[in-house]
Amino acid sequence: xxxxxxxxxxxxxxxxxxxxxxxxxxxxxxxxxxxxxxxxxxxxxxxxxxxxxxxxxxxxxxxxxxxxxxxxxxxxxxxxxxxxxxxxxxxxxxxxxxxxxxxxxxxxxxxxxxxxxxxxxxxxxxxxxxxxxxxxxxxxxxxxxxxxxxxxxxxxxxxxxxxxxxxxxxxxxxxxxxxxxxxxxxxxxxxxxxxxxxxxxxxxxxxxxxxxxxxxxxxxxxxxxxxxxxxxxxxxxxxxxxxxxxxxxxxxxxxxxxxxxxxxxxxxxxxxxxxxxxxxxxxxxxxxxxxxxxxxxxxxxxxxxxxxxxxxxxxxxxxxxxxxxxxxxxxxxxxxxxxxxxxxxxxxxxxxxxxxxxxxxxxxxxxxxxxxxxxxxxxxxxxxxxxxxxxxxxxxxxxxxxxxxxxxxxxxxxxxxxxxxxxxxxxxxxxxxxxxxxxxxx
Amino acid sequence: xxxxxxxxxxxxxxxxxxxxxxxxxxxxxxxxxxxxxxxxxxxxxxxxxxxxxxxxxxxxxxxxxxxxxxxxxxxxxxxxxxxxxxxxxxxxxxxxxxxxxxxxxxxxxxxxxxxxxxxxxxxxxxxxxxxxxxxxxxxxxxxxxxxxxxxxxxxxxxxxxxxxxxxxxxxxxxxxxxxxxxxxxxxxxxxxx
Numbered sequence: 246x247x248x249x250x251x252x253x254x255x256x257x258x259x260x261x262x263x264x265x266x267x268x269x270x271x272x273x274x275x276x277x278x279x280x281x282x283x284x285x286x287x288x289x290x291x292x293x294x295x296x297x298x299x300x301x302x303x304x305x306x307x308x309x310x311x312x313x314x315x316x317x318x319x320x321x322x323x324x325x326x327x328x329x330x331x332x333x334x335x336x337x338x339x340x341x342x343x344x345x346x347x348x349x350x351x352x353x354x355x356x357x358x359x360x361x362x363x364x365x366x367x368x369x370x371x372x373x374x375x376x377x378x379x380x381x382x383x384x385x386x387x388x389x390x391x392x393x394x395x396x397x398x399x400x401x402x403x404x405x406x407x408x409x410x411x412x413x414x415x416x417x418x419x420x421x422x423x424x425x426x427x428x429x430x431x432x433x434x435x436x437x438x439x440x441x442x443x444x445x446x447x448x449x450x451x452x453x454x455x456x457x458x459x460x461x462x463x464x465x466x467x468x469x470x471x472x473x474x475x476x477x478x479x480x481x482x483x484x485x486x487x488x489x490x491x492x493x494x495x496x497x498x499x500x501x502x503x504x505x506x507x508x509x510x511x512x513x514x515x516x517x518x519x520x521x522x523x524x525x526x527x528x529x530x531x532x533x534x535x536x537x538x539x540x541x542x543x544x545x546x547x548x549x550x551x552x553x554x555x556x557x558x559x560x561x562x563x564x565x566x567x568x569x570x571x572x573x574x575x576x577x578x579x580x581x582x583x584x585x586x587x588x589x590x591x592x593x594x595x596x597x598x599x600x601x602x603x604x605x606x607x608x609x610x611x612x613x614x615x616x617x618x619x620x621x622x623x624x625x626x627x628x629x630x631x632x633x634x635x636x637x638x639x640x641x642x643x644x645x646x647x648x649x650x651x652x653x654x655x656x657x658x659x660x661x662x663x664x665x666x667x668x669x670x671x672x673x674x675x676x677x678x679x680x681x682x683x684x685x686x687x
Numbered sequence: 688x689x690x691x692x693x694x695x696x697x698x699x700x701x702x703x704x705x706x707x708x709x710x711x712x713x714x715x716x717x718x719x720x721x722x723x724x725x726x727x728x729x730x731x732x733x734x735x736x737x738x739x740x741x742x743x744x745x746x747x748x749x750x751x752x753x754x755x756x757x758x759x760x761x762x763x764x765x766x767x768x769x770x771x772x773x774x775x776x777x778x779x780x781x782x783x784x785x786x787x788x789x790x791x792x793x794x795x796x797x798x799x800x801x802x803x804x805x806x807x808x809x810x811x812x813x814x815x816x817x818x819x820x821x822x823x824x825x826x827x828x829x830x831x832x833x834x835x836x837x838x839x840x841x842x843x844x845x846x847x848x849x850x851x852x853x854x855x856x857x858x859x860x861x862x863x864x865x866x867x868x869x870x871x872x873x874x875x876x877x878x879x880x
Contacts, residue, residue: 381701384820385801389701391747446705450697456753458697458730567703600803601818603861606703630866637709637865 249346252281256339271328274335285331285368288338289347291322294369295524296405298359298397299377300387301569302517303329306377307356309508309521309542314352316538317530322350329358334365360387363399373527374401375408375520378513379415380467380568381448381607385599390448394418401425408523410516411484412469414459415449429484430523432498432515434471435491437579438463444571446607454479466512467571486523491515493576496545503536508543511560513572518543548675550683553659559668559678564593567607573669578612583663586613587654587678588631589624590671602630610638619663622654623647625674651681658682689715689722689878692738695746695754696726699781702820704744706862707778711740714875729757735764738773739878745779745821745860755784762787774853774877779860782849783823791849791856792826794842800824804838804859806847811869817859824858825849832857853877 256277263270277284297307311323324337334355342348357365362374376397379390387393394415401407403424409416411429420427444467452459452474464470473480488498493510498519505522507514518539525535548559560573577586593600613621613635621644623631628647635645648654651674658666668678693708708724715722727733746754758765765788769775777785786793804817810832817838825841825848832848832855833840839858840847848857857863864871 384702385818388799388820389747391749445696446700446703447697448700458728599801599818601702601820601861602866603702603706603818603820606706606709606862606865607700633865634706637706637713639713 248281249284249287250344252277252284252287253339253342253344253346255280256284256336260336260340271330271332271336273339274332274337277335277339278332283368284335285338285365287346288342288368289345290369291348291350291353293351293373293528294353294371295355295373295375296362296365296369296371297354297356297375297377298362299375300359300380300382300390300393301563301566302377302513303356303375305508306375306517306520307354309518309539310524311354312542313521313525313535313538314354314528316541317534319351320349321352321354322348323354324356329356329361331361331364359393360396362401363396366400366402366405370402371405373406373408373524375524376416376419377517377520378410378413378568379448380566381604382563382566382568384565384604385601390415398422406527408520410469410520411481412465412471412516413449414453414468414472414479417479418453421454428523428527429482430486430519431481431484431488432465432469432491432512432519433487433489434463435465435489437491437493437512438465438470440464443612444609446567452477452479466575467568469516486519486526488515488519496547500532500536503533504540505536506540506543506545509546511572511576513569548679550679552682555659555664555666557666557668557678557682559670559675561672561675562669564590564671565601565604567604570608570669573667574609574612577667577669580665580667581617582665583617583619584665584667585620585622585658585661585663586618587622587624587651587658587666587668587670588635589622589651589668589674590627591625591673593627593671602627605630605634606637608634610635610640614638614640618644619661620644620646620657622658624651624654625649651677655681689720689739690737691722691724692741693724693726694733694741694743695729695750697728698750698754699744699746701745701747702779702861704742704778704861706865707742707744707776710862710864710871711874711878714871715878718875718879720879729753733761733764735761735768738768740774740776740874741768742776743778743781743784745781748822751780751783755787758784759787769852769854772852774874775855776874777854777856778863779858780821780823782825782856782858785856790851790854791830793823794826795823800839800858802838804833804847805836806833806838807836808833808870811867811873813869815863815867815870817857817863817866818861819858820860821858825856
């Protein structure tokens with residue numbers, strides 16, 4: 246039997262076994278790769294192939310695209326269940342192909358880990374690549390964004406069109422380094438934009454072309470904004486797709502006259518939705534239908550609830566990714582009401598045993614230090630490290646409370662004079678937050 | 688008044704390096720000691736005689752090379768600064784910048800060194816906890832700062848860092864002073880002598 250067919254059969258049998266045992270994993274891909282390490286080169290792919298990568302937001306962006314495509318009559322091969330590493334991609338492809346290795350779908354949508362895209366470009370040759378963002382992320386694993394940029398650029402076919410936001414000057418490196426076509430989108434200046442930088446320790450202060458300091462007309466967040474270099478010709482150029490009148494309260498942005506739901510109340514929701522929209526516009530789908538589908542699926546995913554006249558709101562961050570924490574801190578900073586804030590996680594990383602807390606000092610906790618902060622609770626295994634960081638942000642010690650668990654602070658929070666409670670939480674503390682404060686155990 | 692200079696903070700900004708400055712200024716505030724922090728960017732002139740402590744943290748490879756090139760013309764001023772026993776603190780891969788001073792050598796490794804660190808030092812009592820995430824290690828075992836219990840020392844030995852007068856270089860990244868009050872206190876005492 247041909248190695249290719251054997252590899253597909255092994256993968257498919259493992260998929261069936263997994264289904265019987267009710268276990269989903271990327272084991273089928275792993276075994277397929279063990280039989281034929283080049284299996285991805287042997288498959289026949291749909292005509293349209295999209296990779297979605299970046300430091301964060303790639304999963305939700307790819308998911309929204311896949312759902313919208315299905316609404317509009319396309320059949321989609323998408324790794325929503327498998328992992329975004331190579332074995333996960335192989336699992337998805339094996340699941341969707343016939344024994345001859347042909348994937349009988351209209352479009353391939355793959356969320357791919359930024360360290361692994363280079364291993365899959367040659368085999369799959371994507372027509373499009375979305376890079377949601379490149380930020381500080383998991384330093385022990387990723388080191389720094391220059392390394393990630395190089396990895397994403399390595400082996401990329403010159404025909405692959407690259408979709409990114411115009412608002413991030415660092416992402417212009419693709420345009421400067423590669424012959425590929427770039428397609429840009431932007432979030433217009435909005436009521437949350439600011440003139441003077443409020444974050445420190447950012448990745449990009451200098452022009453990616455000539456190295457001189459960039460100037461900004463306004464910032465949307467961190468280094469996102471309308472920038473220009475006074476020394477060379479690099480500047481923010483108005484892209485074809487621009488989202489206007491952003492309203493985080495409503496969870497909407499406008500495309501022309503049409504209102505687009507961004508699926509949440511965070512700025513990155515707007516960027517991820519616009520990335521999806523920009524790709525979908527490249528296909529032969531009516532604009533109206535794209536917006537209709539996005540608005541159907543992109544419903545508000547915020548975790549918030551009111552309990553005894555107090556609003557509880559959980560903001561989902563990713564430990565070791567200072568940008569996601571900054572986004573949440575910025576959200577709290579924008580709220581003028583008195584609030585209590587809870588910061589915590591179960592573990593910093595599931596991937597490795599390293600204990601690196603340097604990223605905590607890249608988060609601008611200083612923005613919490615004002616009169617609208619009632620108390621801040623540092624909870625979980627790193628409560629003392631969080632407290633130390635908050636102290637060094639000059640937050641008064643009497644406002645900082647440490648606790649081992651959310652249960653320990655429940656009574657304090659319930660009795661607190663503030664009417665709002667924000668959780669700035671790693672994803673592993675999202676459910677415990679809801680379970681602790683929403684459920685009545687009385 | 689104590690003057691702390693952050694050298695090239697917008698380029699050397701990889702791993703929460705600002706935590707070290709925050710730890711120092713917080714401790715100075717607690718002691719009601721007056722200080723100022725000056726950020727020196729690549730466009731700025733460096734006035735070596737005005738600073739009591741200069742700090743440099745980790746940066747991306749192309750920035751490290753650029754900064755070394757930028758500092759080369761200042762070799763004599765830098766050596767004078769060190770000889771006059773003012774404090775120069777260098778963390779993470781920024782150790783590579785100062786190889787041109789010929790006080791120590793560095794070695795670049797193809798495989799990045801990523802490790803938790805537990806160490807002791809004659810600078811202060813107790814354990815020092817830190818983290819390494821670097822492609823450079825110091826190459827030599829003279830004038831070391833730390834005895835490494837866990838982690839990777841100079842030339843992959845159990846001795847880490849380099850010190851001469853008040854020049855301190857370590858591969859430990861980011862907020863090492865914020866994580867270790869004992870080590871922070873050592874620098875505060877040095878600053879306030």
